[in-house]
Amino acid sequence: QVQLVESGGGLVQAGGSLRLSCAASGSIFSIGAMGWYRQAPGKQRELVAQITSGDSTNYEDSVKGRFTISRDNAKNTVNLQMNSLKPEDTAVYYCKMLVRISPGISSRVYQYWGQGTQVTVSS
Secondary structure, eight states, X not given: OEEEEEEOOEEEETTXXXXXXXXXXXXXXXXXXXXXXXXXXXXXXXXXXXXXXTOOEEEOGGGTTTEEXXXXXXXXXXXXXXXXXXXXXXXXXXXXXXXXXXXXXXXXXXXXXXOOEEEEEEX
């Protein structure tokens, strides 16, 4: 059983900053890609940022230059530093990790999601 627990959401004024963290715990052998997604009311969930096990990153166009994703493999954690926040960044933010719970190159990869954390940016 693997659990992802998020923290760091909240209410901030436009132009402000927040830092989201997501920590995985449980029966973990290794973690591959980690990512942050968001879902605004009435909209589909979208990828915000992703980081691979090799530390390659990609970002949704609207957050490039403002958000930074990072990972700490020793702590099984992924972070999202969000600067210059805009009202349109308001959403519930979810972390996702691709986890192997047993060794072996052919072992199954499981997808786990966090419970979501609300980010609200006021104008």
